[in-house]
Amino acid sequence: MPEAVGVIETLGFPSILATADAVVKAARVTIVYFDKAEKGDFIIAFRGPVSExxxxxxxxxxxxxxxxxxxxxxxxIVPNPPPNVVDVLPIHYTEASEPYRFTF
Incomplete structure (x- = not known):
């Protein structure tokens, strides 16, 4: 089943907290990346099946x-990212995110 990567960037921490909460409650996805971007922006990346x-x-x-x-x-959203993109960018499943990964 092809997987996709979704990325959302918000202004401020309360927004990204609400976004991350809604993302994992709405569909079978796993957050694989979180970080501060620039000037108070925050970013999350999540993976799962394209429809999810x-x-x-x-x-x-x-x-x-x-x-x-x-x-x-x-x-x-990047549907079905190629392996070289997954290897280079911080969007792969890590040891920290693996326990929360949905298997299909």
Whole structure:
């Protein structure tokens, strides 16, 4: 089953917290990356089947923007990323994220 990677960037920590919460509750996805971007922006990356990532993305955007002062800076989905992209970018499953990975 092809997997996708979804990425959401928000302004401020409350927005990314609400986004991450909505993402994992809305669909069978695993958060594989979290970090601060620039100037108070935060970013999460999550992986799962393409249909699940699409559903998680919709809910994450809705909830992140619903937080007081919440701003979604950017978001995108990469369906079926090639192995060289997964190896180079920080979007692979790690030892920390593996226990929460959904197997299909």
């Amino acid at each position: 990532v699409k559903r998680a993305m919709e809910e994450g955007i809705r909830e992140g923007a619903n937080v007081f002062g919440g701003v979604i800076q950017s978001h995108y």
